[in-house]
Amino acid sequence: MLWIKNNFKYLIVIILLGATVLVWYAVFAESRSGLTVAFLDVGQGDAIFIQAENGNQILLDGGPNKATLNQLSKVMPFYDRSIDMVIASHPDSDHISGLIEVLKRYKVYSAMEPGTKSDNVVYQEFENLVKEKNIQDIFAGRDMRVNLDNGLYLDILLPVVDPENLDPHAGMLVIRLVYGKNSFLLTGDMEKSLEGYLVFLEGHNLKTDVLKVGHHGSRTSTSEVLLGFSAPEYAVISVGKDNQYGHPHKETLDILNKFQIPILRTDESGMIKIKSDGEQIFIY
């Protein structure tokens, strides 16, 4: 106590200094422009962080473990402890385990999922948390649109039918993120048969700037017909180094090379951050 009294002057200076640093940090952290889409480096799994210019934040899938939390700290200011919406593309553990950790630590307002039922324990834990924390639970389906900002929205392309009794990969939530002239096709673990169906539904509407390659580059995804119709400028593969499945498969890389699409991989370059001003995309 005596010590505080004696050094009162210095304490005040330190506190004020701290406050100033904090304010300037916040000023920089809050001066955003355009859309940010970050493919987080979470190892073998998917996690995509989306932030609008107005500050709306979405986390699409959460990776296989806590690694997502470290990555989130790199794209969010330290005092920001909330995320507006988390989306589970499907209830497999390499996509939602990390979401559980996020739900436990961040204030999350709504959770979107395709509604595929799964009896795996990870999904049950996820559902319990959503209920326990009173998070708005949204079952998404085709023709739904989520408006995020001026000219920025998410379109749900799949699933078409209520997928309650479908296999998780067949009931996959497939999303198109549109900002002005730019768009991102976010496919989760979509497999070839579903890709064919999507092309049948959308045709040339599928044209996109960035394609998130389905199922971590597995040979069961990324058909020629999808690449032909979506004609992406970049393909992003979210995959862990030396994973046990051998992802990304050579066949997938070959076909992307054949279409001369530049490949961005999280196992090689870590987090892949893409920005858009509505006209053009920039890779960081």
Added chain:
Amino acid sequence: MFIFLGLLLFGLFYILKFQKFVLFIGLFFFALGLGILRYGIKDARETALEGQIGSKIVVSGTIIEEPDEKENYTRLILETDKAETKILLTGRRYPIFHYGDKVEVSGILRKPEKFSDFDWPAYLAKDDIYFEMIYPQTKLLQGKGGSRLRRQLFSIKEKFIDNLSKVIPEPDAGYLAGLTIGGKKAMSKDLQEEFRRTGIIHVVVLSGYNVTIIANVIMQALKGLPFFVGIGFGILGILFFALMAGASATVVRASIMAGFALLARATGRVYQITIALLVAGFLMILHNPKILRFDTSFQLSFLATLALIYFSPSVEKKLSFIPKKFHLREIAGATISTQIFVFPFLLYKMGMFSVVSLPVNLLVLFFVPITMFFGFLAGGLGFISGFLAVPFGWIAYAFSSYELWVVTLFSKLPFAAFNISIPFWLTLFIYIGYAVLLFKLNKDKKYALDKK
């Protein structure tokens, strides 16, 4: 290892001037014989499960330790209801089980096997675990078993970590949790590797190594108060630590030794404390002889305690160029002396030598007490209100980001750590050298006293 620690004790007796060499050798072999006997008794236990290795079994039991959560799996220690045998279960992260849960497990019973260079069965054997099951089916039967006190402590600990992670982002929250109440489980594998490379992993693993330093600081901070109040708080701090860390055998041992180091430094009664330390070490080994060989934490804390009691005062004298302000010299002395003392052992045991260990320790340890202080405030106030915890959490975050920055920076240096292993005889040789050195140092002191 056996003989090596024995010799160390040996050297200590020597310091204490029982210079009856012949009697000594006799005593030594006598003790060795007794030790082997005691060791044998410990090992001789048999169990009914032995015949069921390799077959699928269904057993029910209680989880008797805090679950050890790794990045992609969780380890549980099950004590079976019927045979009261321990089985190590390695399973998925979800569903989450807690200490005291009664569960039914079905899977294939296995004997632990050696990894390429790690004696896994021996490591488990020190805790009397001779069986394991990999990814068994685990079903919760009933919660809330086990000791009520421990259950509540674990739940407080869990809530505390929760409070931290609600106001502070990762990886800082995990680091702060490790720092304040021990348990590196909240830290990612990569980060732990960085801590190892820079030789500072000890701050997040609860061992006497860090407890001592922390308790020391508590006492120093309360220097204005009467002497016994200071010691009281120091010991309370250690007790609190041990309890929060789950009071596992390893932690209790480490804490007791930390307490002795503290007392030695505070009272200056090195002689009495040494005897106390030896008696404590003896009792611990008598209780479970396996720790002498397989419990790295026991070995490390014993060495670190010795260093703090005998070596650190001499080192501090040589550091007169470092200002005494903010206990800078003391921290430097404690760091350097413990580092010098444990490093041959670490080389032998882990085969890794961190070149940057000293600078990193000095740069980080100085801020550790204040980081812990605000970490405690943030986690503790979180019990009352999450909002209240925020400002303190931010201050703790400021310090923790500095510390993590230092660790990451140094761990990225290409020459940060070397993988070299030294043979047992060399380790032994170095420690004999240390014993002689200590003996000389302390003899000088005695002379100095005599002259006065």
